[in-house]
Amino acid sequence: MANTQAISGVMKQxxxxxxxxxxxxxxxxxxxxxxxxxxxxxxxxxGEVSGTNYTAGGVSVTNANTASLTGTxxxxxxxxxxxxxxxxxxxxxxxxxxxxxxxSNRNLGVYTFGSQTVTAGTVTLNMPTNDASNALIRxx
Amino acid sequence: MDQIYTTKGYVDPxxxxxxxxxxxxxxxxxxxxxxxxxxxxxRRDVDIALKGREIAxxxxxxx
Numbered sequence: 001m002a003n004t005q006a007i008s009g010v011m012k013q014x015x016x017x018x019x020x021x022x023x024x025x026x027x028x029x030x031x032x033x034x035x036x037x038x039x040x041x042x043x044x045x046x047g048e049v050s051g052t053n054y055t056a057g058g059v060s061v062t063n064a065n066t067a068s069l070t071g072t073x074x075x076x077x078x079x080x081x082x083x084x085x086x087x088x089x090x091x092x093x094x095x096x097x098x099x100x101x102x103x104s105n106r107n108l109g110v111y112t113f114g115s116q117t118v119t120a121g122t123v124t125l126n127m128p129t130n131d132a133s134n135a136l137i138r139x140x
Numbered sequence: 141m142d143q144i145y146t147t148k149g150y151v152d153p154x155x156x157x158x159x160x161x162x163x164x165x166x167x168x169x170x171x172x173x174x175x176x177x178x179x180x181x182x183r184r185d186v187d188i189a190l191k192g193r194e195i196a197x198x199x200x201x202x203x
Binding site for chain 2: 005006007012075077086088109111112113114116117118119120121122123124125126127128134135136137138139140
């Protein structure tokens with residue numbers, strides 16, 4: 001049996017865990033016209049949505065999960081849906097940034113979706129199954 | 141039936157026209173539910189099922 005070059009699964013888990021395990025996280029929504037992406041090292045108010053009942057910085061993310069490992073894939077997903085209740089966001093938005101307030105608002109990721117508006121309603125961001133095939137963040 | 145909140149305040153849902161718009165984007169499955177009153181949009185909810193992202197880590201060969 002030959003040796004195989006590889007980054008170890010446990011290294012991926014430790015690396016992912018260093019930025020998500022036990023961290024206080026928030027989620028902010030961004031306008032479809034904004035340019036928020038992986039180059040943003042931290043939360044920014046630039047391009048963030050504004051509207052009735054939306055507070056700058058967004059809402060808290062329920063984070064009861066820790067980085068997990070199946071095989072050589074490390075993964076993590078927030079442990080509950082992210083909900084913005086009874087908001088009016090009249091200008092189209094299409095992205096959410098999840099960031100860590102524990103670590104100087106470090107940007108963990110920007111997730112895009114189809115352009116939307118909301119009127120006196122609720123935005124619910126449902127999370128995928130937290131496993132090696134579907135989790136929100138997967139280091140493969 | 142419970143009243144629902146709209147731009148007109150709480151109203152009986154029986155007087156509203158409900159439209160459900162479903163779209164499947166590469167990054168998310170989206171369900172938008174709209175409530176219309178006499179041709180005016182008075183409530184719109186959005187339910188977004190995010191799809192996860194896989195990040196492939198690469199390593200260099202020893203030189």
